Amino acid sequence: MNKQSFSTRIINTGFQKNDAHGAITLPIYRNAAFEFSDSETIAAAFQSKITAHTYSRISNPSVANFEQKIKAASGAESVIALSSGMAAITNAFFAIAYAGCNIVSSPRLFGNTFSFFKSTLSAFGVEVRFVDANDLQQITDAIDENTCAFFAELITNPHMEVADLTEISKILKAKNVPMIIDTTLVPWCAFDAKKAGVDVEIVSTTKYISGGATSTGGVIVDYGTYDWSANKKLATLNKPENLSLFSFKLRSEIVRNLGAYMPPDTAYMHGLGLETLEVRYEQMSRTAYELAQHFSTHPKVVRAGYPKLDTSPYKAVSDAMFTGNPGAMFTFNLATKADCYRFMDRLKIIRRATNLFDNKTLVIHPESTIYSTFPPQLKKIIGIEDTLIRFSAGLENVEDLKQDIESALEFI
Ligand SMILES: Cc1ncc(COP(=O)(O)O)c(C=O)c1O
Numbered sequence: 001m002n003k004q005s006f007s008t009r010i011i012n013t014g015f016q017k018n019d020a021h022g023a024i025t026l027p028i029y030r031n032a033a034f035e036f037s038d039s040e041t042i043a044a045a046f047q048s049k050i051t052a053h054t055y056s057r058i059s060n061p062s063v064a065n066f067e068q069k070i071k072a073a074s075g076a077e078s079v080i081a082l083s084s085g086m087a088a089i090t091n092a093f094f095a096i097a098y099a100g101c102n103i104v105s106s107p108r109l110f111g112n113t114f115s116f117f118k119s120t121l122s123a124f125g126v127e128v129r130f131v132d133a134n135d136l137q138q139i140t141d142a143i144d145e146n147t148c149a150f151f152a153e154l155i156t157n158p159h160m161e162v163a164d165l166t167e168i169s170k171i172l173k174a175k176n177v178p179m180i181i182d183t184t185l186v187p188w189c190a191f192d193a194k195k196a197g198v199d200v201e202i203v204s205t206t207k208y209i210s211g212g213a214t215s216t217g218g219v220i221v222d223y224g225t226y227d228w229s230a231n232k233k234l235a236t237l238n239k240p241e242n243l244s245l246f247s248f249k250l251r252s253e254i255v256r257n258l259g260a261y262m263p264p265d266t267a268y269m270h271g272l273g274l275e276t277l278e279v280r281y282e283q284m285s286r287t288a289y290e291l292a293q294h295f296s297t298h299p300k301v302v303r304a305g306y307p308k309l310d311t312s313p314y315k316a317v318s319d320a321m322f323t324g325n326p327g328a329m330f331t332f333n334l335a336t337k338a339d340c341y342r343f344m345d346r347l348k349i350i351r352r353a354t355n356l357f358d359n360k361t362l363v364i365h366p367e368s369t370i371y372s373t374f375p376p377q378l379k380k381i382i383g384i385e386d387t388l389i390r391f392s393a394g395l396e397n398v399e400d401l402k403q404d405i406e407s408a409l410e411f412i
Contacts (some may be wrong), residue, residue, distance in 0.1 A: 079221050103126065133161070149175050
């Protein structure tokens with residue numbers, strides 16, 4: 001990575017000096033098809049003999065520009081942008097998983113990711129082995145010769161658990177298993193994924209990066225650190241020099257066949273959002289920490305969840321892995337589910353909505369919404385409590401938010 005700071009690097013990547021009108025942000029290429037001067041040239045483009053955009057389900061200049069910016073932010077070798085965070089997760093696993101393989105994963109997952117593993121992937125003969133990501137022995141024991149990846153969320157949503165990726169990485173390296181982590185909750189300005197041993201990152205760009213919940217999007221970030229020739233599905237591919245077997249499989253087959261590449265309008269907005277990510281993240285995560293700390297001693301709050309709190313069992317690992325504050329999500333446990341509803345219904349500034357890292361502060365009761373379709377035994381496995389409320393800190397003034405929460409707590 002070069003020496004420029006995080007935001008400078010992003011802002012100066014993809015800058016077009018030769019635009020016909022001198023536009024300082026790449027205009028949106030909102031078109032499906034690209035024209036070629038002759039038959040030889042279009043054939044060469046399809047056969048990857050020249051680099052050119054042919055069709056926007058496969059690649060597009062606006063999306064390529066956004067991918068370059070993500071490369072600058074992360075320092076990764078290859079990035080591919082999809083239409084949502086879930087599209088990034090599903091495309092990544094369709095690239096590496098095959099009937100008879102298994103994935104070792106924490107069950108502490110965002111609801112749709114858990115459902116994808118448990119219902120969708122299992123129908124294709126892929127086994128997902130759920131382990132406690134804080135128990136290194138369990139991880140070691142679950143891995144065998146058919147394990148095609150270890151997967152976890154960087155900070156689990158909504159439990160706020162933090163696994164020690166550096167320690168897990170040692171096991172995975174010894175067993176030659178790639179580490180794929182959903183890092184949606186903490187961006188690169190506060191977390192160095194490559195240093196922690198992450199081979200592939202999945203990020204829902206819907207969250208911080210979209211710049212205020214402007215649209216859904218996701219990226220698969222490949223650090224090029226894993227030799228995928230150990231994966232039976234990828235080993236025999238004849239790949240070009242500049243891509244890993246994984247990214248080659250994604251680009252040349254999976255993404256174009258599944259048809260969930262990022263739309264150009266989304267790429268434009270998420271590219272702009274990325275330019276202001278660092279300043280927004282700093283304020284949102286400072287607010288999350290301050291609110292979690294302030295209300296952790298409130299008599300009506302049974303427990304406040306945030307990895308940097310002294311009461312969190314994950315404080316030491318969080319302090320070691322993250323610079324600054326660990327994310328803009330925090331949680332409260334109240335005494336009962338009825339108290340959660342009573343409290344949420346009295347909030348005036350904070351909005352009841354399911355998203356994270358909007359400019360607006362959001363609140364949700366995960367058990368009765370995101371996880372409502374799961375039967376009680378699965379909620380138990382995933383670790384979903386009906387007394388938990390999840391907050392996502394926005395950009396409003398922290399004192400106004402404190403007042404809003406304080407007033408609503410009086411009603412329980
Ligand atoms: C941690 C995490 N990963 C992935 C996703 C899925 O992202 P998207 O909604 O962009 O598909 C979410 C959505 O809330 C999430 O919280």
